[in-house]
Structures are given as C-alpha cells and as structure tokens.
Amino acid sequence: MVMKQEDIAKVRNSVGQQLGSKVMIKLDKGRHRVDVQTGVIKAAYPNIFTIEVESGPDNEAPRVLSFSYKDVITRDVRMMLC
Known part of the structure; x- marks a missing residue:
C-alpha cells in the first residue's frame, strides 16, 4: 500500500473537524486480537x-x-463516531 501525502492530509482534516466528538476505536493488536474502547478526540497535532x-x-x-x-x-x- 502506497501512502500519499494527500491521504494523510485528508485523515488529518477529518480528525481535526471531529475534535471533542465521542468515538469508538478498534485497535488491532495483532494475531486476531482487537481492543474496542470509547473516548473523546482531545487534540490534533x-x-x-x-x-x-x-x-x-x-x-x-x-x-x-x-x-x-x-x-x-x-x-x-x-x-x-458515537
């Protein structure tokens, strides 16, 4: 998979627009292990x-x-988004 600067910019803008929003995140921990948590987007750098x-x-x-x-x-x- 080739990542382009435009793809990263799209994700950065999307996350920036959702600051303060409640989200459910699924973390891929490898070997078919997934951790699901709920939280709030606090900051975007x-x-x-x-x-x-x-x-x-x-x-x-x-x-x-x-x-x-x-x-x-x-x-x-x-x-x-939740």
Whole structure:
C-alpha cells in the first residue's frame, strides 16, 4: 500500500473537524486480537492525534492515547463516531 501525502492530509482534516466528538476505536493488536474502547478526540497535532479513553469497569482513571494518522490509513486503528 502506497501512502500519499494527500491521504494523510485528508485523515488529518477529518480528525481535526471531529475534535471533542465521542468515538469508538478498534485497535488491532495483532494475531486476531482487537481492543474496542470509547473516548473523546482531545487534540490534533501535525503528526498525531490524541483520544481520552473512558475509564474501565475497575474505575481506573481516564487515559490519553495517541495515534498517528498513518495508523488510520493502515487500519491499525479504526474509528467510528458515537
């Protein structure tokens, strides 16, 4: 798969427009393992964006995860608006 600068720019713009939106993310952890979490898009930077993930059932504090726009293009991270 060849990534073009235009593809990254499209994803960056899309994420930037959704700041503050609640999303469900599916993280591909390899070997047919997928982690599904819900969170809010907090910030978008030139190379990465951050999502604050809601606390789990064991009442842990919310975590902030960061992803690159390439993660979305390669489908290592899949996001859907809630």
